[in-house]
Amino acid sequence: MVLLKDVLFASFRKNPRKYLRGKFLDSLRLSVKGGHGGNGLPKYGGVGGQGGAVYFVAKEGKSLTDVVCKHSSKRIVAGNGEESSKDRILGRRGLDQRVEVPVGIRVFEDDGTLIDELNEADKSCLAAGGGSGGCSGNSFIGKTGQSRTLRLDLKLIADIGLVGFPNAGKSTLVKALSNASPKIASYPFTTIRPQLGTIEYEDYRQITIADLPGLIEGAHANFGMGHTFLKHVERTRLLLIIVDVFGFQLSQSHRKRNCLENIYALNKELELYDRTLLEKSCILLVNKMDREGAVEEICKYDKYFNDLQDGLKYCPEELIPNQLLNIDQVIPISAKSRIEVNKVKQAVRQTLDEKALQQLREDENDSERHDELRARINERGPKVV
Numbered sequence: 217m218v219l220l221k222d223v224l225f226a227s228f229r230k231n232p233r234k235y236l237r238g239k240f241l242d243s244l245r246l247s248v249k250g251g252h253g254g255n256g257l258p259k260y261g262g263v264g265g266q267g268g269a270v271y272f273v274a275k276e277g278k279s280l281t282d283v284v285c286k287h288s289s290k291r292i293v294a295g296n297g298e299e300s301s302k303d304r305i306l307g308r309r310g311l312d313q314r315v316e317v318p319v320g321i322r323v324f325e326d327d328g329t330l331i332d333e334l335n336e337a338d339k340s341c342l343a344a345g346g347g348s349g350g351c352s353g354n355s356f357i358g359k360t361g362q363s364r365t366l367r368l369d370l371k372l373i374a375d376i377g378l379v380g381f382p383n384a385g386k387s388t389l390v391k392a393l394s395n396a397s398p399k400i401a402s403y404p405f406t407t408i409r410p411q412l413g414t415i416e417y418e419d420y421r422q423i424t425i426a427d428l429p430g431l432i433e434g435a436h437a438n439f440g441m442g443h444t445f446l447k448h449v450e451r452t453r454l455l456l457i458i459v460d461v462f463g464f465q466l467s468q469s470h471r472k473r474n475c476l477e478n479i480y481a482l483n484k485e486l487e488l489y490d491r492t493l494l495e496k497s498c499i500l501l502v503n504k505m506d507r508e509g510a511v512e513e514i515c516k517y518d519k520y521f522n523d524l525q526d527g528l529k530y531c532p533e534e535l536i537p538n539q540l541l542n543i544d545q546v547i548p549i550s551a552k553s554r555i556e557v558n559k560v561k562q563a564v565r566q567t568l569d570e571k572a573l574q575q576l577r578e579d580e581n582d583s584e585r586h587d588e589l590r591a592r593i594n595e596r597g598p599k600v601v
């Protein structure tokens with residue numbers, strides 16, 4: 217019998233594939249449950265099968281939207297263990313559920329406790345264990361599986377995070393530098409999801425870059441898309457800050473900001489999101505230098521790019537940050553010129569290589585220091601290996 221209620225619900229229920237198409241998800245709550253252990257058979261000392269477990273497995277090319285499309289109820293339950301029977305004394309283990317998630321996922325419990333990070337392809341984590349099968353130790357009664365609600369949080373893993381206000385030329389640059397094909401238009405907010413591109417070099421070295429859209433002045437107060445995508449900057453090793461040499465005006469009701477003010481505004485937004493982001497190395501790109509009058513415009517401000525402290529005298533009070541960006545290099549460019557884009561390509565590689573070398577030296581020093589310490593302890597007391 218078909219109830220009216222079912223008909224109504226069916227018509228209201230959205231098709232998850234359809235309504236999620238094109239939507240970028242970077243956080244998802246799921247409830248997971250391990251399978252119930254099968255009961256044992258006391259008469260024959262039979263042991264019930266262990267309940268199946270739920271695992272998250274990181275896979276390249278997967279998105280959280282794929283997870284929702286596959287498990288639209290957002291409840292994932294593994295199979296129950298088989299009961300022990302006369303024909304099969306040892307019950308079979310329940311079927312495991314392996315949920316494929318994107319690389320870069322962090323798994324949290326509902327109370328915010330971090331369970332695991334899946335930063336490499338094929339890495340897996342146990343989301344919910346199965347209940348043990350019934351045996352003599354538990355009166356032959358199978359146990360229930362673990363049940364909990366987990367939050368999956370995605371942070372893209374890219375070497376470089378590209379940060380700038382709308383229309384600065386982020387998408388144009390990512391497209392010119394890499395194999396990504398972001399949308400480009402002369403109106404703000406063309407990119408509403410982060411774009412990942414890979415920069416390839418002749419010696420096959422690859423560097424990934426993330427175009428992080430939607431940042432506007434006042435994002436900390438949740439204007440525009442707020443800081444939605446800034447969390448993806450946390451895991452990058454280098455910040456590329458890009459500004460339009462002619463500045464930016466969000467709308468008629470907003471003040472027009474020149475390019476120096478834009479740098480302070482970006483600085484402020486990064487600081488308000490997470491102060492530690494300002495400790496990252498950063499390269500400043502002043503874009504659209506091919507446009508008429510660009511050279512005159514940049515000459516007004518360029519001495520302050522390398523000395524942001526001095527430029528603060530021109531910074532409107534509401535934009536003054538407490539801590540200034542750590543600018544390594546300033547490159548005036550035109551994202552439309554191949555030669556200049558190539559300069560950026562070489563500069564980012566050089567900076568990243570230098571950072572990697574520095575890290576290596578620090579690690580070596582650390583290990584030398586450990587060796588020294590170990591030797592000194594061994595001289596005094598029991599041997600430490």
Ligand SMILES: Nc1nc2c(ncn2[C@@H]2O[C@H](COP(=O)(O)OP(=O)(O)O)[C@@H](O)[C@H]2O)c(=O)[nH]1
Nearest residue numbers: 383384385386387388400401402504550551552
């Ligand atoms: N003249 C000139 N226009 C540019 C340059 N870079 C980007 N643009 C234009 O600026 C507009 C915004 O670029 P887009 O890459 O979509 O900016 P986004 O919002 O930061 O991603 C587009 O019309 C681009 O064609 C440049 O170097 N020179």
Ligand SMILES: [Mg+2]
Nearest residue numbers: 386387406407
């Ligand atoms: Mg864009």
